[in-house]
Amino acid sequence: MILRKEFIHIFRDKITLFLVLAMPIALVLLFGFTISSDIRNAKISVLDQANDSQSKKLIEKITASGYFQVVSYPNNEVEIDDDFKSKNIKLAIIIPARFEESLSNEHEASLQVINDVSDLNVASVLNNYVRAVVHSFTEEYNSKTGETTPFDITTKMLYNPEMNSVYMFVPGIITLIMILVTALLTSITLAREKETGTMRMLLITPVKKIHIVLGKVIPYMIISFISTIIILVLSVFVFKMPINGSIPFLLFLCIIFMLTAASFGMLISSISSTQLDAMMITMMGLFLPTVLLSGFLFPLNSMPMVFQVLANVFPAKWFILAIKDVMIKGAGFFDIWKYLLILFAMAVVFISFSLMRLDKRN
Amino acid sequence: MNSIEVHDLTKQFGAFTAVNHISFEVREGEIFGFLGANGAGKTTAIKMMSGLLQPTSGTAIIAGYDVRTQSKLIKRNIGYMSQRFSLYNDLTVFENMQLFGTIYKIPRKELKERIHTSLKELDMDQHANTLVEAIPLGWKQKLAFATAILHRPKIVFLDEPTSGVDPIVRREFWKLIYDTASTGVTILVTTHYMDEAEYCNRISIMAEGELKLIGTPDELKKKMAATTINDVFVKFVRR
Amino acid sequence: MRTILILIKKEFLQVFRNPLLIGILTVAPMVQFIIFPFCADYEIKVLHIAFIDNDHSTISQDLTHTFNASGYFISHGLVKNKKEAEKMMKHDKIDILVEFPHDFERSLYNNEPTQIAITANAINTMKAGIGTGYVQNIIGDYLNDFAQNNRPPQAPTKVSINISNVYWYNEQMNYKNLIVPGILVILVTLIGCYVTALNLVREKEIGTIEQVNVTPIRRWQFLLGKMIPFWILGISEFIIGLVIMKLVFGITVQGSIPMLLGCTAIYLLVMLGLGFFISSIADNQLQAMFIVLFLFIVFVLLSGLFTPTEGMPEWAHKINYLNPMSFFMNVIKKVVLKGTEVESLRTEFIVLSVMAVVINTGAVVSYKESSK
Numbered sequence: 021m022i023l024r025k026e027f028i029h030i031f032r033d034k035i036t037l038f039l040v041l042a043m044p045i046a047l048v049l050l051f052g053f054t055i056s057s058d059i060r061n062a063k064i065s066v067l068d069q070a071n072d073s074q075s076k077k078l079i080e081k082i083t084a085s086g087y088f089q090v091v092s093y094p095n096n097e098v099e100i101d102d103d104f105k106s107k108n109i110k111l112a113i114i115i116p117a118r119f120e121e122s123l124s125n126e127h128e129a130s131l132q133v134i135n136d137v138s139d140l141n142v143a144s145v146l147n148n149y150v151r152a153v154v155h156s157f158t159e160e161y162n163s164k165t166g167e168t169t170p171f172d173i174t175t176k177m178l179y180n181p182e183m184n185s186v187y188m189f190v191p192g193i194i195t196l197i198m199i200l201v202t203a204l205l206t207s208i209t210l211a212r213e214k215e216t217g218t219m220r221m222l223l224i225t226p227v228k229k230i231h232i233v234l235g236k237v238i239p240y241m242i243i244s245f246i247s248t249i250i251i252l253v254l255s256v257f258v259f260k261m262p263i264n265g266s267i268p269f270l271l272f273l274c275i276i277f278m279l280t281a282a283s284f285g286m287l288i289s290s291i292s293s294t295q296l297d298a299m300m301i302t303m304m305g306l307f308l309p310t311v312l313l314s315g316f317l318f319p320l321n322s323m324p325m326v327f328q329v330l331a332n333v334f335p336a337k338w339f340i341l342a343i344k345d346v347m348i349k350g351a352g353f354f355d356i357w358k359y360l361l362i363l364f365a366m367a368v369v370f371i372s373f374s375l376m377r378l379d380k381r382n
Numbered sequence: 383m384n385s386i387e388v389h390d391l392t393k394q395f396g397a398f399t400a401v402n403h404i405s406f407e408v409r410e411g412e413i414f415g416f417l418g419a420n421g422a423g424k425t426t427a428i429k430m431m432s433g434l435l436q437p438t439s440g441t442a443i444i445a446g447y448d449v450r451t452q453s454k455l456i457k458r459n460i461g462y463m464s465q466r467f468s469l470y471n472d473l474t475v476f477e478n479m480q481l482f483g484t485i486y487k488i489p490r491k492e493l494k495e496r497i498h499t500s501l502k503e504l505d506m507d508q509h510a511n512t513l514v515e516a517i518p519l520g521w522k523q524k525l526a527f528a529t530a531i532l533h534r535p536k537i538v539f540l541d542e543p544t545s546g547v548d549p550i551v552r553r554e555f556w557k558l559i560y561d562t563a564s565t566g567v568t569i570l571v572t573t574h575y576m577d578e579a580e581y582c583n584r585i586s587i588m589a590e591g592e593l594k595l596i597g598t599p600d601e602l603k604k605k606m607a608a609t610t611i612n613d614v615f616v617k618f619v620r621r
Numbered sequence: 622m623r624t625i626l627i628l629i630k631k632e633f634l635q636v637f638r639n640p641l642l643i644g645i646l647t648v649a650p651m652v653q654f655i656i657f658p659f660c661a662d663y664e665i666k667v668l669h670i671a672f673i674d675n676d677h678s679t680i681s682q683d684l685t686h687t688f689n690a691s692g693y694f695i696s697h698g699l700v701k702n703k704k705e706a707e708k709m710m711k712h713d714k715i716d717i718l719v720e721f722p723h724d725f726e727r728s729l730y731n732n733e734p735t736q737i738a739i740t741a742n743a744i745n746t747m748k749a750g751i752g753t754g755y756v757q758n759i760i761g762d763y764l765n766d767f768a769q770n771n772r773p774p775q776a777p778t779k780v781s782i783n784i785s786n787v788y789w790y791n792e793q794m795n796y797k798n799l800i801v802p803g804i805l806v807i808l809v810t811l812i813g814c815y816v817t818a819l820n821l822v823r824e825k826e827i828g829t830i831e832q833v834n835v836t837p838i839r840r841w842q843f844l845l846g847k848m849i850p851f852w853i854l855g856i857s858e859f860i861i862g863l864v865i866m867k868l869v870f871g872i873t874v875q876g877s878i879p880m881l882l883g884c885t886a887i888y889l890l891v892m893l894g895l896g897f898f899i900s901s902i903a904d905n906q907l908q909a910m911f912i913v914l915f916l917f918i919v920f921v922l923l924s925g926l927f928t929p930t931e932g933m934p935e936w937a938h939k940i941n942y943l944n945p946m947s948f949f950m951n952v953i954k955k956v957v958l959k960g961t962e963v964e965s966l967r968t969e970f971i972v973l974s975v976m977a978v979v980i981n982t983g984a985v986v987s988y989k990e991s992s993k
Contacts (some may be wrong), residue, residue: 035904040912046915050922054937105955106965123782130783134662141747148754154782155761174919176740187744200914208907274722296819299910304649312660324659341713432835454837464837466828472638473631485836511903513638 037243040143044197044247051189059145061089065103065112068093068120074161078115081157087149104136111135111146122160144159151173190255191343192316194248195336198274199310201244204302206237206285211298213288229375237282244281248274264350272348273360280363282371284335290377310336335351338362385410385537385568386431386582389605390440393426400426402591403440408570408584410536412561415582416572417615423591424572425465431570432462439449447534458486461530465542467522469529472514475506478514479529486533493532520551525531527558538562540571544578557580576612585611587618594618624838628846636850645816649859650808654865658800661970668713668752671697671706678726684763685719693755717741717752719760729767762835801870802924802953805862810920810946812855813892814899815913821847821900822909841984853887856882859962875960881952884966887973888949894947894980901987920946945976 041065066082068075082088091107094100100112114132116122122129133150135143213236252270263270286304292298311317313327314336320328331337342359345351353360386408401423410412416424431442433453442449445459467480475496483493501507504524509517514525523543523621531538540559556578563569571582573587579585579599586596594607595602595618599611608614636642658824670688674681686693697715700706709715718740722728728735739756743749824830866872872958874881896913903909923930923940924947930938941947946967955961955969 033924036911039908039915043911043915047918054922054933057787059905074934105959105961108951128783130785132785132787140752144751144754148751148758151754151758158782176735176738204906224732228743295637295906296823299906300641300645304652312656317658327656327660342745345711351711434831434834457835457837460835464830464831466826466831468830468832470635470829472635472829475632477634480835481627481631482832485833485838487623487624490623547956603744 040201040243041247041250043200044193044251045254047193047197048190048280049258051193052255053260059142059149060086061088062111062142062146062149063091063107063109064093065094065100065107065109066086066090067096067112067114070115072118072120074120074123074285075115076119078119078154078157080154082113082150082270085149085153087146087153095256100134101255110142111150115148117301142158147326155346156240186305187261188317190251190261191340191347194251194274194343195277195314195316195339196307197247197251198244199284200307200334202237202240202278202281202305203285204290204299205240205243206282206301207288207292207298208242208295209236210286210289211292211295214293233286233375236314237286238249240285241275244278245274261347263347265346265352270343270346271341271355273342275354275358276363277335277343280335280339280370282368283367283374286374287370290374306334309334313337314340316340335366383410384408384443385412385445386414386570387443388440389442390432391427391437391442392439393423393428393430393435394438399591401430401437404588404591404593405440406446406586406593406596408568409566410564412583413569413571413581415572415579415585416570416588417576417579417585417611418453418572419574422588424588426591427588428462428539428570428572432460433457434462440486458533459536461533461535461538463526463538463540463543465545467519467526469514469522469526472513473526474511474513475501475517476510478525479532482529483532484547490535496532500532504528514586520547520554521545523551524555524558525557531562535567537568537570540569542572542574544573544575552578575617576610579611586617587617624842625846625849628843629849632850636846636854642816646858648856649811650821650862652974653804653808654801654862655831656797657804658870666693668694668717668748668755669697670694670717670719670756671700671709671715673700673706673720674726676721680726680729680767681721684721687738687759687763688719688756691755691759696977700883701820706740714740716748717756719756729764729871730771770965785916786805797871798958799954800926801866801872802957803950805859805866806924806946806950807921808862809855809859809889810892810917813889814860814896814917815910817847817851817893817896818899818903818909818913819904819906820851822898822903822906825900826905838868843983844897844981844988846977847897848890851893852886852889855893856886859885872957874957876956880963880966881956883988884949884952884956884970884973887970887977888945888952891945891973891978891980891993894977894984897984898980898987920944923947924950926950945973948972948976 034240064082068079072178079090083090092099092111094101094103094112097114100114103109112134114134116130116132119129133147137143184245188360192357210233252263256263285302288301288305289298299316309331313320313323313331313334315331316336320337323331338359342351342356342363345356384407386406388407390403391401391405391407392399392403404423416427418424426435430437430449431444433444433449433456437449444456447453447455447459449456461512461544472482473481479497480493480499483497488496498507499508504521504540506521506525509521514522517525527540527543530540544555547555552575559569559571559581569577573579584596585600585602587594587602595605595607595614602614603609603611606614606617608617636646672685674685685696685699689696697709700709700718703720706715706718720738720740722736722738725735725737727733737760739753741749741753756762783788821830824833826842861883863874863878867874895916899912899916903912919933921935921942923937927944930941930947933941952969954965
């Protein structure tokens with residue numbers, strides 16, 4: 021009965037329903053297509069103080085690599101500074117005078133690379149590229165004199181051979197959406213019933229308390245379950261992400277997490293009295309920690325110890341660990357039962373606490 | 383002289399016709415009652431006449447101005463009070479009146495005086511600095527009315543002003559309406575309390591977006607062979 | 622003029638009487654400033670590495686020790702076999718595995734080809750890419766040195782090119798220098814867009830907006846009366862943020878502060894307009910919140926705050942031309958970190974101004990439409 025009422029509410033508010041279902045799709049597509057650690061055509065400047073045949077060859081090699089795009093040839097270091105500021109270049113390479121001579125006479129030359137380290141990761145990636153290009157330049161130079169380097173390094177990218185950034189973000193987006201839909205909507209609708217006084221009316225009816233709460237929570241769990249499936253389908257068919265674990269087990273895991281998220285929503289609504297309160301507490305208490313402390317965007321082990329410890333309190337961390345293992349590494353129940361247990365225990369604690377609060381009010 | 387002249391006024395929301403070709407006139411200083419069940423189209427009609435909604439077709443001349451082209455002039459000459467209480471709860475009584483008075487461009491000094499006299503008449507002058515959320519509902523309604531006539535409008539639209547208010551306050555409220563009408567202000571009021579309809583100079587009954595009956599309370603009672611307006615309404619619905 | 626002043630007064634009175642809003646405006650920025658820079662650290666500082674040594678030679682052992690010396694790696698030592706190593710990787714104990722082949726040392730001395738295998742956990746592509754790069758460089762440098770020192774006397778000298786890196790605009794290589802100004806952007810955006818959108822939708826939900834609509838007030842007057850208070854709040858927050866940035870994180874603005882404030886003022890106008898636009902199309906606070914949140918995520922994602930924009934496809938770059946946050950992010954990076962002169966900010970300045978005009982016109986028009 022209450023279940024049906026809630027569904028009618030949801031379907032009447034078509035805009036919200038649309039937002040709730042369209043948002044995950046847009047997010048997955050955006051994350052999937054835009055985030056890539058592979059940098060192409062980074063803008064650079066080359067200050068060629070040598071201007072000889074070898075320096076030209078090097079520049080040619082740099083351009084041909086596809087990683088870089090030489091946008092300017094400054095004449096001195098002051099102009100390099102200008103390039104960084106107005107042309108938005110990411111690095112500058114200075115080829116010293118007498119480059120060719122140094123190579124043939126002293127068998128040694130040095131290049132100077134100036135990095136814009138206002139973004140450290142970009143700088144690191146580009147430095148690796150520069151090294152690779154210069155390495156192959158020297159190889160070529162040496163091969164003319166009959167020498168080859170005897171060693172070879174092969175690299176294998178485990179779990180994600182195509183270096184697809186979606187692998188990292190899909191679990192995170194699923195978590196985010198489930199939290200947004202399940203916890204946020206649950207807490208807001210429960211808070212709305214409280215705000216308008218209809219909750220009290222429901223509570224004096226002979227319906228069991230747990231049924232009232234379940235009736236409110238289940239519709240949102242179903243919606244977020246649908247979103248989750250949409251995200252999974254997109255990531256498998258559009259981004260070719262594998263699901264290495266068993267699909268029923270994966271869905272089971274999602275349901276457990278949804279339960280935890282919904283119970284968190286109930287907890288929030290039990291301590292807030294208006295919709296706005298519920299919204300703010302969910303954002304501060306759940307959304308931000310999920311983004312920051314779940315290891316979804318930012319590696320947990322680079323954080324100060326306090327935050328690493330704090331992260332354990334929020335369900336998102338455990339779910340992301342579990343879902344990554346199941347989807348990508350093909351883990352089964354015995355690999356991740358610990359995470360499941362933690363999530364389930366959290367749900368039990370949250371639910372009993374909020375039912376207790378509901379009791380007290382009446 | 384007529385202060386409201388409505389002719390074939392119609393409003394459609396998509397396929398739904400909320401107000402269907404209604405026509406009537408209201409004289410200056412008259413208290414005109416709009417009766418009808420919820421959803422009969424009363425609020426939509428009022429919103430069109432006060433310039434909140436553009437009509438789909440038909441004309442309405444309010445205080446001599448056309449709602450289609452002169453809504454700004456209309457707004458300056460009318461007062462409006464909606465069925466939802468819509469003063470700011472988180473402002474004080476004085477702050478609310480000052481806010482709306484200033485929007486109507488009442489000079490600073492005069493505004494202060496008007497607020498003062500108006501609160502005195504309502505017997506609320508000691509509550510001038512109380513937050514609106516802290517005062518009881520009946521007082522809130524009276525306050526909303528006082529705020530709506532602060533700029534001395536020629537016409538006041540009252541949309542269910544007394545819903546949810548106890549009978550004593552309702553009577554006080556109607557005294558306010560009478561006092562205001564006696565100064566020459568035209569009042570158009572909607573209500574679903576049939577006893578209130580007896581207080582009006584003339585009333586009209588709306589149903590399904592159409593104006594079904596119009597006349598003085600006595601005329602209508604005679605016409606329907608009823609003793610009270612309530613009977614009129616019941617008989618009308620049965621018909 | 623008097624009308625607008627009284628509206629501004631009304632808005633300030635309401636803000637200061639709402640403890641929750643005061644909380645959002647004061648506590649939230651504090652929390653963001655305290656927590657964000659420590660958590661939102663995208664930099665790869667630590668990589669866990671393990672080795673499989675099939676050679677057990679002096680060179681392979683020496684090479685493994687080289688990794689300990691570099692600050693990036695935490696070595697988990699030697700692992701017996703591939704199976705065990707993959708298990709460690711599965712449980713996130715290690716990020717990278719290096720395997721030396723049988724006969725590694727002998728091949729090197731005899732100048733025969735030999736192969737070193739690196740395996741990386743590539744779920745985090747950024748980490749894997751940078752990590753394997755580091756590993757290749759360390760091994761490459763080591764073996765090149767080895768080759769130089771052990772070449773037969775009659776062989777021609779091989780050339781080598783040294784690369785020396787110079788770091789500009791963030792000499793301490795501190796990630797906070799990027800993230801802290803980024804938080805400023807987020808703060809200004811949230812106040813501009815989120816708070817105003819919710820504010821106006823709330824008036825719609827409660828019904829107070831109807832009482833205002835029935836007065837002869839003009840739409841732009843009403844919107845201006847809402848805009849100015851939040852604009853003032855936004856600028857104040859930004860200034861407080863700058864002070865915190867200087868005092869707590871020691872980041873000094875390199876460029877012109879008036880220029881920075883000017884751009885912030887215009888950016889705030891864009892965000893305020895967007896907030897009003899959203900509130901005119903949303904029916905209730907929940908919808909407004911979802912739309913704002915969604916746009917916010919998209920803006921942040923495309924602005925290059927947390928992820929490099931260089932790796933994005935062409936169409937994403939095109940969308941970014943519509944993303945006010947990315948232009949503002951550029952301004953902040955340029956003025957705060959690089960100390961760019963006023964002239965090179967012309968593009969951003971013009972674009973933001975145009976956006977401000979367009980979105981605010983749109984807001985006034987759609988507000989008019991919605992109240993018909």
